Amino acid sequence: MNSIVSKCMNKITDLFYPKICYLCNAPLQENGLCHKCWNKIRFIQDPACKTCGNPFSYDMGESISCGKCIQNKKYYIDYAKSIMKYDINTKKLIMSYKNHNCFYLTNFFANLMNNSIKEWADNVDYIIPIPLHNWRLFWRGYNQTEILTKQLSKIAKISHLRDGLLRTKWTYSQSKFNKAGRKKNMENAFEINYAHENKIKGKNVLILDDVTTTGATLNSAAKVLKDAGVKGVYCITIAKSISF
Structure with missing residues (x-):
């Protein structure tokens, strides 16, 4: 019946x-x-830099960082991956999800992310979404990364902290700035939620966001987590701006 x-x-x-x-x-x-x-869809596959996710033109071995990541002493991310190249096709998918309530894409994106982070699954203790400022959340009505984090947590069987990070500074859209401007725009944009401080201290945390361009947003969040005693910071995004 x-x-x-x-x-x-x-x-x-x-x-x-x-x-x-x-x-x-x-x-x-x-x-x-x-x-x-x-x-x-242009999927980003290995070989790639382990810390920023940029693809290499040839195989340089496992767990290798690119020259820029090695030289950057103010880079706080340990591992990063993006599923696909950010272009006209992926932009259409992400903007629909981000701005037009297309929540049917949640499971689609979460499954792709789960396939990408399988090698990390045993090491990651918590997944934390990049938060929106309260005013932006009020205007949009939802945080797409929070929704996606909840679904990925369910599929990957990794605990998530919905409010592990807090947005303490209103920031303009990163698309308005060049690389230096993006970095400055994201300075002091986040703080740790001290209600979870003891949970994450000494743990490995996966930060989730929708798009990576220069990595300024993720790196700003990673610094806050490292300052709070997080052992390792992993990052996963749907798409990344790269040229290939």
Whole structure:
């Protein structure tokens, strides 16, 4: 009886919410991307820098950092990965999720992230989303990274701290600035939530955000966590601005 009801509900759902490609709206049997659009996505794969996630042109060995990361003494991230290149196609997906309440993308992104962090899963103790300032949260109505963190936590079976970091400074959109401006814009933008200070001290934390450009946002958050006694900082984002 339950199976019959379930099948009827699925048919009703498909009638009002048909399964279509997230990019081109072509009809599909299952939610996701059609074959043509899937091939448009430029996935970032190894070999890549372990600390910033930029791909290498050739294999330099496991757990290797690029020259820029080695030289940057004010870089606080230990490991970083992004799933895909940020371009016109991934921008459409992310902006839909970020600004237009397209929550059906949550599971899609979370599963891709889970595949990317499997090698970290046994080492990470908590996942923490990049927070929004309270005014921006009020204006948008939700924090997309918080929603995504909750789903990734469920799939990866890693505890999450929804409010592990707090946004203490209003920041302008990073797209308005060059590299130096982005860094300055994010200075002192975060602080630790002291209600969780003892939980994260000596632990490994995974920070989750949607897009990485210069890495200023993630690095600012990583510094706060390291100052609070976090042992290792891992980062995962949906997409990253790179040239390849």
